[in-house]
Amino acid sequence: MYGVQVTLVDFSTARIRAPAEDSQALFAELTEMPEEKWVSLGDFFGTVYRGIRDDLSHFYPWTNMAYLEALTRLLMETCEARFADTEDEADRQAWRDVCFWLDEMPHYRSALEFSRELIAQSARSSSSLSTLSCE
Known part of the structure; x- marks a missing residue:
């Protein structure tokens, strides 16, 4: 409408670790994620997240x-x-x-x-x- 395109990226289900060796990974506790969030991920990504949701602390x-x-x-x-x-x-x-x-x-x-x-x-x-x- 106004010639502006926006891309939003949701990192709430991501895992990130700083480059320093002694840094700890930051991640969301997926076991506590509400069902509507799982549904919003869709079939493709919901399946992957369900496979790892028990422990996102490791790569x-x-x-x-x-x-x-x-x-x-x-x-x-x-x-x-x-x-x-x-x-x-x-x-x-x-x-x-x-x-x-x-x-x-x-x-x-x-x-x-x-x-x-x-x-x-x-x-x-x-x-x-x-x-x-x-x-």
């Missing part, structure tokens, strides 16, 4: 992969029509990359490992990554 690299997979599935559901019949080769390649990554995600234990091996490799071999847009 579990697999959770980042679970979130990446959930986000990628959401991207595919949201943007599939845009890329189904595209004539642009760069768009087709970008979509193939995303589909390939989704298939490969279950084989990786961390987002760091995944991004180093697959994302960086795709970026080096293709300029298609910068063209992916659902608009």
Whole structure:
């Protein structure tokens, strides 16, 4: 309406740790989170949070992969029509990359490992990554 776009990020269910070795992780006690908050997370993220809600004090690299997979599935559901019949080769390649990554995600234990091996490799071999847009 006024040409302003706002993005809100809710970190209330996140875990953060300062870089200092002796710092303690800050996190919300998910076992005390009201049911309406779980519902607001939606199916994708609610499933992941339910898997870790008993102890968010530790870092579990697999959770980042679970979130990446959930986000990628959401991207595919949201943007599939845009890329189904595209004539642009760069768009087709970008979509193939995303589909390939989704298939490969279950084989990786961390987002760091995944991004180093697959994302960086795709970026080096293709300029298609910068063209992916659902608009």
